[in-house]
Amino acid sequence: MIPVKETPAEPAVEADAAEADDLTPEQLAAQWEEEKPPAAGALANAASSLVVLGVGIAAVVLSVAMGLGTPASPQPGLWPFIISCVMVALGLFQLIAGRHNRDAEKFTRMSTAPLTGLVTLAAMVALMPLIGFELPALVLCVIWMRFLGGETWRATLVVSASVVIAFYGIFVLALGTSIPHLF
């Protein structure tokens, strides 16, 4: 018997519910299917299969170089050799049989978000040993919230600052870890 306080957004909910009315499970599944990011084509499959093949072949070569030996007295390379052969076989199979698969996703304009995220993460890893974690973490928070997440400047700055202060408190003051820090 615990009523949850209702926000004044009632009309919006109503409208939304009306628009998405009474979907059967099948229709709902179809709707989800539509909302999925666009599928990538045969090129993506070829590219990923070739990467798999490349890794597999490189591993085969390196394993052979380590020496195979016999099943009774194996050299270090035998087990990696077996796996990498399986990998090459699977890569070839995928290259040919997976041409019409639609389980890969296209890179779209939205993909710039994870790319930006990655760049900030890499920058943070590079800068942390030099200037400590506080400033890179602050910049990362601001970029992720303001530019990737579309928060307002005010919310971004308040939350970012509190996050960094909280992490300083937890990791440096409370736990006393040796994380590189500036202050």
Added chain:
Amino acid sequence: MDFLNPVINGFVVVLEPTNLLYCLIGVVIGMLIGVLPGLGPAATIAILLPLTYNVEPVTAIIMLAGIFYGAQYGGTITSVLLRLPGEASSVVTVFDGYQMAKQGKAGTALGLAAIGSFIGGTAAIIGLTFLAPIVASFALDFGPPEYTALALLGILLVATISNGSKAKALIAAALGLLLATVGRDIFTGASRFTFGNLQLADGIDFVPIAMGLFGLGEILYNLEERHRAAKAPSKVTNVWPSRNDLKQASGAIGRGSVLGFFLGILPGGGATIASMASYAMEKKRAKQPERFGKGAPEGVAGPETANNAAATSSFIPLLTLGIPANATMALMFGALLIQGVTPGPQLVEQNPELFWGVVNSMYIGNILLLIMSLPLVGIFVKILRVRAAILAPVTALITLLGAYTINNSMFDVTLVVVFGIVGYLMKKFGFEPGPLVLAFVLGELLESSMRRSLLVFGGDPTGFFGRPISATLLVVFVLVAVLPVIRGAAAKRKASTPAVTAASEIKEKV
């Protein structure tokens, strides 16, 4: 009564204040991430692995287990209120749960789900209590050949049952096995795939791989997929279901408990499959199947019961055979290894406090979750207002700083970012990271037992078929490997059957 002694001692372990606290922390975190769409239990457990370094093994696993089954409770809330499944295992709850919410019975749906989850979870713990020691004593005679066969079968099953392309899942598994060979060869001491890098000489740690692939990979992937902003949830009143509702759902809860328990034990099974199977079964059994999708209480109670039962019973293969049945269990396996505990048949005998402590903590955890999901559900509904844009950088920073604290080294942080990229790209190209992590965890066991067996057999691989258990397991292995190929060929022959069930489509979505 001798059998019960360690069980009772297990309760003593759980009731230690530290363990109770960590149990509470675990289930609260589980509930939270269950409510928040985006991060799943596997990602959360991966990100929080560094937290477990400084605590006792039993405490660590109690917390991680709490996250896992807590997420099953939490996932229901968003499914019912917002038609957004918080967890993959709550997808089918959306169909009837949301309809019930629209009819003003959101409270009833949540209450039924919570009660069902509690019953399913508790039934599975009782099953676990009795079944696990039997399985473990059976497996005590397992030698290297049996372990080789078991590990191979486990990896194959997880790869075949996973969503999407099976070939891709197997490729991921092969990559995991390959990564496991990096470092010193345990038999000859030679360095493999280290490229002269000293930091790779001891091999790649499990934690950076898990944190990168599951944690950072998922965070990056979610940056791209803008989650629709959570709308204001509809009113939740009267979470206590009426006697009539309970009566209507009791059959579904009973069946869900049993079904979930058994599907959870199977390698590759687990909460998601259990909930879907339960929904399908309830619909098939119902006298008026057309009620399903329009707010049938059984459609909520059954799947929610089953996913909790499965989440609990999937601990059985891990704790008794040392073979993780799914990706989340692979993380538990890794966490135990970090603590210097090797899960396996000897665990019940040699480490009864750990075994029974973890098992019995689930009773406490389920009670805590029942309390949180019935009277306190309103608090968790409010959490939905936390926006993904704020959550993403916080989780990313926790991951990076946490990775640093493992060994106080930037190398681990770099590895996490590298595997984060790999994980993101894998998801983009349709490769599941689960089989990779599982294969990585089992890689060393698989290689060493295979080489030991071959030594015993004098290099003759047919020796594996000379022992009844390993022979049986390998026959199953071949069947599992070949069956889809045959079925695929048969399906091609009569390609005109458009029998695409809703469940299989949903599976692809998740």
